[in-house]
Amino acid sequence: MQSLLLRASQRAFVVAARAPRTTLPRATVPRQRYLHNTVPRRAQSSTKACPVCTQPLPGPVPACTKCWNIFALPADVSHHELLGLDYDPNPFVVDLPTLKKRFRDAQSICHPDSWASKNPSQKDVAQALSARVNHAYQTLLNPLPRAEYILERNGVHISEVDQAQDMMFMAEIMEARETIDDAENPEEVRALLEENEDKISATVKELESLFKDRDYASAKAATIRLRYLQGIHRAAKRWLDNH
Template sequence: MHRLRLIAQPSTSTRSVFFIGKRMLHVSPQSCKRTQDTAPLYQLHARWPKANCPSCNAPLTTSLPTCNNCGYIAPLPSSSKVDYFALFGLPTVKTNENISETEDITRNAFNVDPKELRRRFLQLQKLCHPDRWAQKSPEAAEAAAGQSALLNKAYQTLLSPRKRGEYILSQHGVDILEADNMDEEQDLMLQVMEAREELEEAEGEEVKELLEVNRERIEKATMELENAIAYEDWEEAKRAVIRLRYWESFQRAGTQQDVDH
């Protein structure tokens, strides 16, 4: 069956903008509303379709190969083979390629609700927490420990806007070691050096003021990253990630200086 390919584009209006082929379509937010919070995790993503336990055939209620009914547990694949978004039942970074007919196709994968992410993280951790499996077989305990470790890594990655952006870029094969535009990177480095010099000379309230200015830089870079990912402009997303790296480093240094004094 032919499937229309919809790509979400940022918009300042109250109506979302999508492109179907070369045609533009406006869709109101109300028409895209989902009951995602009340659906089981395994139903929220095509990468983790509804599955049954291979031991007792009961339905698995999450993305984890872990069964509440009979106590079955199996190791997850290596981190590089697990989609972190799918693990938590969130829209994938490759939504346009893997959507089902009933899935939410309007969301920018970068937009993650931290509270909802934590709720899902705790739900999954409760299922595979190593203490719960400590008295089981060595294989079960090892599988639980592996699941728990990967969940923690995935959670920390998606919780941080910068790390989330880096992860999305890595899923699209984008190398973010350095900027392609050296002039732009040099301009950024100059800004960072000047800000560092100001920080070194600052004291008391001056440090707090510089940190507030830098929080605005971080917020701006985060918004630029969000928009770039929405448009699938990977080069701009890469540059935004690099900006975030520098300004987050500055924020850590300034915060430490404020604490020390």
């Protein structure tokens, strides 16, 4: 184990490079720095009205299907608010069936195809709004980008080169990488994959508790560990796909 710890310390940057972050569409949604005081505590419960015809809007998306007007979304609207999800009591806990339904509902209203016959300015707004809805959905759908997003909104940034500080954990990651690289039969990799899935589940549960307590420093450390574990998951899946 001492040998593994030494190698973990020496090769930390190499392992970090092999644990890529979850990638999300960037072309249509600019990166934003969020401030703590902009975080909505709860999705708005009251129905908003169209500023043109004053009829109730069909959902959180600022598009009216009564008078067919669509409006730009303010930059500080959160993913939770855009999809009509509660931020409190825990922004990390997302009911996936509800998320998927809200996403479908939102896209049915603002998808560019629905505004194809409208004037160019409306089509441009619809395209930007649809991209924003898609980005919000993809971010909240999976635990890693969801955790990174919540941390970012609370002023805690995780960079591409941030590493896990737990050397025991790093030694386990390196050992898992070597097991995959040197594997000779699928059963060995499947066993590692199953063990890694248990670690991912445990880390996600830990993040639920940390975000509930608003312990963002510890949540950052757990999120970085989750990034490494998902890297092992991808590597094991690739090995199985190719053998």
